[in-house]
Amino acid sequence: MFVHNENFNIMQIAASGQCFRMNRMNESKKQKCNLVAYGRYLELTQLDAETVELSCSEEEFHQIWEEYFDLSYDYSKVVTELISGEDEFLKKAAEYGRGIRILKQEPFEAAISFIISQNKNIPAIKSCIEGICRCYGEDKISRECGNTPFHLFPKAEVLARADKEALRSLNTGYRDEYILQAARSVVLGDLNLEDLKSKSFEEAVDTLKKLRGIGEKVANCISLYGLHHIEGFPIDVWILRALKEVYNNRFDKGKYQGYAGIVQQYMFYYIRYLKGIKES
DNA sequence: AGCCAGGTGACCG
DNA sequence: CGGTCACATGGC
Incomplete structure (x- = not known):
């Protein structure tokens, strides 16, 4: 079962800190992950920048994983907006983490x-x-x-x-x-x-x-x-660091009303990369 | 060896 | 409200 989507990178999602049971498999240096959710075990392989292979049937994909990976939401719209926007940090963050999606976890x-x-x-x-x-x-x-x-x-x-x-x-x-x-x-x-x-x-x-x-x-x-309330904007030590060091505490999430959680995720993933955190 | 981590609650003024 | 502190324990 194959999925084509330019904003679907399993390694980025696995390293984005939003889920804790999606793991790199590290076999034959393929970009491969596994995952347990909704009573199922799934393996995913990133074949190229816009193609992911899933180890499930088409039926199971439509029943569970299409929703789980939020595949009906247009992340390219968000990425494009950020990349063409004024905010230099978010430009780079969205560019860097463009394969991230917000999962719908249990x-x-x-x-x-x-x-x-x-x-x-x-x-x-x-x-x-x-x-x-x-x-x-x-x-x-x-x-x-x-x-x-x-x-x-x-x-x-x-x-x-x-x-x-x-x-x-x-x-x-x-x-x-x-x-x-x-x-x-x-x-x-x-x-x-x-x-x-x-x-x-x-x-x-x-x-x-x-x-x-x-x-x-x-x-x-x-x-x-x-709960997939994507306006959520969790502020942890990393986001706090970004808000302070990059924005001098003047970041306004109100500009991203309704999807601030996606923006937050790009920030989180990018600031950790800048600080040299190894993917986990 | 020590500081830090996807913080929170209790307590203080 | 805003600041400080203890909390249990592994990673690095």
Whole structure:
């Protein structure tokens, strides 16, 4: 199954810090990644600048991945606008990260993942999440995965009953309690993530922030990557650095109303590149 | 060896 | 409101 799109680069997406279970496969120096989401295992190969091969059937692609990779949204419009705009930093950022797209991840996975993400670096977040999937996620096998089982991200029901000490031993640190409480809120129906998709971005953020361990930044991440509120604009240490050093704290995201989250993603990916961070 | 990481909550004035 | 501090732990 092939996808042609000039704004679809799997290595850039995998290194963009929005998802933590998309990994480079590093075999025969091909640009190849794998991924587990929505109960499936998928392999992707970047054949050239505008062609990606997916290991799934056409049916599965239309059922799951077309939506997951937000392939009906016109990212070239955003990139073109930024490249032809006045902002020199965003010009270069959009040029550099033009293959990035905002994924539509599973809401619960995004919620827990970004609770874990606080005050951790990306490799540490990834290994922590893998541990949680290994211990609490359902095992599946597929032809594409060569009969080695892969692990789904755990259901809220399972995580909600996890032992705190066991969670702690998976390097969650002080976030163990946050994870348990979030999972329990979902199980009890106090937090309905699906519901928040159809609410406004502001309401989604406000609702998420009521949970312990979710502040402004994490709420923006969950909204952006898990609920696809693309006006979200998470400000972490990297974005803060860019806003200070590049813009002297005068950046106005209001110019990008309705899609600031995409702009944020180009900024994040580019500032980290400028600072010499190796792709993770 | 020490600083940093896709931060947050508690506490202070 | 805005500043400071502890928090648990791996990466580099």
